[in-house]
Amino acid sequence: DQQVKQNSxxxxxxxxxxxxxxxxxxxxxxxxxxxxxxxxxxxxxxLISISSIKDKNEDGRFTVFLNKSAKHLSLHIVPSQPGDSxxxxxxxxxxxxxxxxxxxxxxxxxxxxx
Amino acid sequence: xxxxTQSSRYLVKRTGEKVFLECVQDMDHENMFxxxxxxxxxxRLIYFSYDVKMxxxxxxxxxxxxxxxxxxxxSLILESASTNQTSMYLCASTWHNEQFFGPGTxxxxx
Numbered sequence: 432d433q434q435v436k437q438n439s440x441x442x443x444x445x446x447x448x449x450x451x452x453x454x455x456x457x458x459x460x461x462x463x464x465x466x467x468x469x470x471x472x473x474x475x476x477x478l479i480s481i482s483s484i485k486d487k488n489e490d491g492r493f494t495v496f497l498n499k500s501a502k503h504l505s506l507h508i509v510p511s512q513p514g515d516s517x518x519x520x521x522x523x524x525x526x527x528x529x530x531x532x533x534x535x536x537x538x539x540x541x542x543x544x545x
Numbered sequence: 546x547x548x549x550t551q552s553s554r555y556l557v558k559r560t561g562e563k564v565f566l567e568c569v570q571d572m573d574h575e576n577m578f579x580x581x582x583x584x585x586x587x588x589r590l591i592y593f594s595y596d597v598k599m600x601x602x603x604x605x606x607x608x609x610x611x612x613x614x615x616x617x618x619x620s621l622i623l624e625s626a627s628t629n630q631t632s633m634y635l636c637a638s639t640w641h642n643e644q645f646f647g648p649g650t651x652x653x654x655x
Contacts, residue, residue, distance in 0.1 A: 435587075437587075467646075468604075472648070472651075473649070474549070474635055474637075474646030474647050475646045476646070476648050477643050477644070480578065480643075520588060521586060530601075531576050531578075531639035531644060532578070532590065533578075533590075534590075535580075535587040535588040535589070536587050537585055537586060537587040538587050
């Protein structure tokens with residue numbers, strides 16, 4: 432039972448253009464959604480998050496949009512840079528008694544071409 | 546800067562061996578996690594711990610056990626390694642909502 436899904440295993444965009452990574456979830460009780468970025472042979476690093484009570488959060492080139500009615504979130508990267516090439520994981524979290532437990536999607540590998 | 550370290554970056558073991566993967570964090574975090582990452586499957590939670598000597602099963606605990614004798618250290622144990630446990634293993638600790646990950650251990654079981 433995959434509660435968090437990233438249906439695109441890979442995405443290729445041109446440098447300077449917008450990258451849009453998508454994520455769907457099934458559990459309406461999630462409190463937070465997070466995006467992590469992972470380079471090969473390194474652990475994931477936190478990128479940006481959004482509370483379930485918001486519909487947008489922006490941090491520099493990165494914006495996350497949340498559509499609760501559709502149970503969908505997306506990460507926009509504008510403008511995309513070659514250094515953004517990595518695997519991006521979407522994750523969802525319920526606060527309270529789970530100790531910060533995250534449920535991850537399968538990941539999307541982004542390739543930004545110069 | 547939060548630091549989460551894992552004892553080995555690469556490990557090769559034989560089927561049936563007992564394997565210990567160690568994780569240490571230096572920020573006094575209470576919650577620690579072990580995941581495995583496999584292509585197409587993302588990160589799957591094996592076990593987590595919210596305090597010393599406390600442990601909770603994650604989504605795929607079969608074939609694994611854990612130990613948390615000290616707050617800073619969380620160990621993952623493969624009692625009898627099998628080839629389907631070949632994977633990237635990632636440890637994390639939590640501060641507020643954010644998880645901080647170690648660099649990972651690439652384990653190959655032959």
